[in-house]
Ligand SMILES: Nc1ncnc2c1ncn2[C@@H]1O[C@H](COP(=O)(O)OP(=O)(O)OP(=O)(O)O)[C@@H](O)[C@H]1O
């Protein structure tokens with residue numbers, strides 16, 4: 323499979339801020355890639371460079387085999403973009419908005435109507451964009467990005483401001499697009515989202531890609547112990563500490579928490595002793611990987 | 623791609639955005655019309671103002687006029703009496719009166735002021751007519767020659783004639799400049815400009831759509847102004863008024879460029895609109911949109927001659943009411959076009975895709 327995106331030694335600064343600082347990455351056609359990183363990590367800037375919105379200070383970007391800078395009109399109909407800030411025509415209704423974008427991409431207005439249905443905005447079709455809630459505007463923005471059925475989609479925090487229903491619906495929608503062979507690149511602050519949707523994720527901080535791999539490989543690489551919680555009254559603390567494979571045990575409100583690097587063995591033992599009621603196993607998540615890589619301090 | 627569909631879609635989006643913005647519609651359409659109604663309605667009746675005449679001492683001519691002539695005289699002149707010639711002349715000098723008359727033997731002497739040339743001519747002509755008329759009447763012979771007058775430029779002294787082109791110029795300048803400034807700034811603010819950069823439409827198409835809508839608005843303004851002026855206030859256009867259409871088109875482009883510059887310079891939509899305002903409103907005053915500048919001091923007229931709106935106004939006056947031929951718009955059009963080109967180049971130089 324050929325590369326949908328090839329980024330080599332990409333860098334750009336805003337004055338003193340090195341927003342993107344020597345990034346290399348490759349995204350295969352049909353891949354679903356997530357970009358994670360704290361606020362100000364440079365995700366939006368990286369996406370804008372790859373989309374061809376900004377001129378890089380250094381490095382090259384090729385998308386679908388074509389250079390993106392300067393503005394490449396051959397490429398534009400093949401990519402779909404949702405910017406982090408909703409960008410709409412002022413005072414148009416939802417329907418007029420998507421019809422306008424459909425026309426810009428040479429697509430029939432009926433396709434726009436289909437998309438309104440797909441993102442659940444039919445009820446709001448005649449509402450002006452200024453009257454949409456944050457999540458509704460977000461969904462319209464996504465519909466406008468996808469209306470021309472692009473081969474490659476860039477979504478900058480598409481699920482920010484969405485309620486849980488809308489978020490799951492969007493997951494289904496994006497997974498469907500990806501299954502039909504489209505390449506999807508999104509940024510997100512939701513680790514569960516990245517874990518569910520993405521083939522690979524890139525963790526960024528301070529303009530650099532710290533690591534890029536499948537979510538599972540990243541979690542394995544963290545080599546963090548699992549935590550098994552046993553309901554209160556099932557197990558005494560000293561008993562717990564004595565179980566084979568348990569490295570440590572602590573009391574908590576939910577019961578006794580066992581820390582182990584061999585959760586399978588511990589769970590098997592608990593099962594044998596018939597103490598599985600209310601047992602919860604937590605292995606390391608992408609969130610742990612994220613915090614491990616980027617630290618816990620606030621970002622500017 | 624420069625297809626027709628993207629152009630149509632963008633134009634429609636801009637038109638809708640404009641029509642749904644009450645403030646824009648008010649300031650570019652309703653507000654200038656309010657001025658037209660104000661000037662046309664209130665000042666219109668002063669169009670043919672009477673001539674203030676001071677009658678010094680006994681003026682036998684007036685007493686010997688026949689009744690018809692006397693009635694006509696009273697229609698033309700607002701007569702006050704005075705016994706002191708010197709103070710009457712001083713009054714004329716101050717502009718409180720237009721003419722003072724006295725009898726020296728059988729000669730009627732008129733002391734008039736040349737400040738208002740039109741009025742001076744009217745005064746002299748009218749007095750001469752009354753003197754001649756009275757001479758004829760007193761000779762007892764019926765007059766052999768008669769004069770009948772027919773106006774070529776109907777009511778050419780009417781305020782509405784003068785005010786309509788000026789106000790139209792101001793209205794066109796305002797909505798073109800504001801439209802361009804607000805669109806550029808608003809689209810940049812909402813990042814729509816960036817989004818459009820990523821859509822397969824050329825910059826040319828985007829600009830063409832905005833220009834087309836602005837031109838459309840200007841022509842609608844023109845139609846409303848001329849229509850209302852003619853229907854309600856007796857505006858009469860002279861023969862080559864149609865030549866004002868291309869003039870308005872070029873004028874609109876010129877003020878769009880000014881708005882574009884304001885939009886490129888400013889950082890917020892409000893800032894852009896204010897900047898356009900700061901340029902257009904004083905320019906309207908200095909270009910004779912609200913009052914006639916022919917009596918203004920020389921330096922002011924010199925200033926006004928470097929303002930594009932002045933040339934738009936003058937060109938419109940020439941072909942719409944002064945009865946000049948279509949060629950009268952060529953020089954103003956060239957000046958406006960030159961302004962448009964220079965200002966557009968300046969705007970393009972400092973243009974940024976987003977507020978940084
Ligand atoms: N237009 C700009 N001018 C100056 N600095 C900027 C500009 N845009 C971004 N930056 C800076 O560049 C850095 C990267 O910003 P970017 O928007 O790419 O972060 P991000 O990862 O998308 O953050 P978030 O999660 O908050 O969306 C930040 O330090 C930011 O302050």
Ligand SMILES: [Mg+2]
Pocket residue numbers: 365366367406478
């Ligand atoms: Mg961002």
